[in-house]
Amino acid sequence: MVRITMLDEFNQDYVRTARAKGAGENRIVFIHVIRNAMMPVLTNLGMSFAGLLGGAIIAEQVFGLPGFGSAILNAINMKDTPIVLGATLFLSFTYMLIMLVLDLVNALLNPKFRDSIEKA
Structure with a gap:
């Protein structure tokens, strides 16, 4: 995926413009291309x-390891509603936190996102 996004970014107009302005290949790769290519990755x-x-x-369950997943399944089998709801809430919160961190990192990498955040 990194290779495909890097090759796609090398065909963009801003890379051609940077080369026309005389920027070195290392500067183009590390300053411009990698920042934009890392967002989908x-x-x-x-x-x-x-x-x-x-x-x-x-x-x-497959490997018989005790852990959070086993606790959830045991709670479901025992019909322990508070534990099932708490585990679901915890997993949902963790998922949302991961997505928030990804959005913030993408905002740092892409100036378009950064500008839209500042205007809001």
């Missing part, structure tokens, strides 16, 4: 991490 990593939270329940 970071978003994908965050979504993968969020998916791992849900997959932990299955992995713990």
Whole structure:
């Protein structure tokens, strides 16, 4: 994914403009291209991490490991509503926190997002 996004960014107009202005290849890669290419990669990593939270329940059951997922499943089987609701709330909050951090990192990397945040 990194390779594809980097190649896509090298074909953008701002890279051509930077080369026309005489910027060195290292400066173009490290200042311009990597910052823009990392946004989809970071978003994908965050979504993968969020998916791992849900997959932990299955992995713990398959391998017989005690953990948060096993506790949730035991609570569901025992019909312990407060624990099920608390665990669901915790997982939801963790997912939202991961997405918030990703949005903030993307805002730092992309000046377009930064400008829209400052105007709001």
